[in-house]
Amino acid sequence: GQNIDQPTEMTATEGAIVQINCTYQTSGFNGLFWYQQHAGEAPTFLSYNVLDGLEEKGRFSSFLSRSKGYSYLLLKELQMKDSASYLCAVNSNSGNTPLVFGKGTRLSVIA
Amino acid sequence: GAVVSQHPSWVICKSGTSVKIECRSLDFQATTMFWYRQFPKQSLMLMATSNEGSKATYEQGVEKDKFLINHASLTLSTLTVTSAHPEDSSFYICSALDSNQPQHFGDGTRLSIL
DSSP: OOEEEOOSEEEEETTOOEEEEEEEEOSOOSOEEEEEEOTTSOOEEEEEEOSSEEEEETTEEEEEETTTTEEEEEEOSOOGGGOEEEEEEEOOSSSSOOOEEOOOEEEEEEO | OOSEEEEOSEEEEOTTOOEEEEEEESSSOOSEEEEEEEOTTSOOEEEEEEETTSOOEEOTTOOTTTEEEEEEETTEEEEEETTOOGGGOEEEEEEEEETTEEEEEOOOEEEEEO
16 A cells, blocks of 8 residues: 655754655656645645655755655755645555645644 | 746635636646645545546546646646536645656645535
8 A cells, every 4th residue: 555654743953953844655756756835835846856865945845765665855054934744655556646735744833 | 947837836626616726837847737635734635646648547536537747748637627616625736747857736725614
């Protein structure tokens, strides 16, 4: 079956760094995505990893270890606007197949 | 800018009404689009995969006669919620695949059935 696990909620302080972990067990693997979703809005794309290692994009970085079935999203210099849900999603197959989504991690950034 | 347009963004209607939601890919052709539903504080749940020119593939537990999907062109898929009832109230989101880009989401449609 397909299973993606990530923490349900996290709280962090403005200006700090937070790491959101994601572990997955899927029938196949063709890339891992991180999306940000603010309440009442659709998800927006943050990052994509298909090879092992760290991908950095501004304040956000994403890491992948395929052998461990593990990824994390790292958010630096947290801002209040970063309060949102962060969704980990896996493309378990090549071609036009839907992503398998985790349940999301609700991040609250506090002053 | 947005690469997937979803319309309408918000619908309030009476029980028994049928509601059509449109999902358009902008500037690219999408042979495949996906329809998701999301209840408050829950994750995205895939409802169906919409394939241009063929029948949609529905996930287990999703009634195909209740949620009609039409993907008549490479840029447009529609979801019609037939005879909607209060339990169908939810946030419906479409997404489209572009071969060179990650899956892009529409802005979602908030459906409220009274």
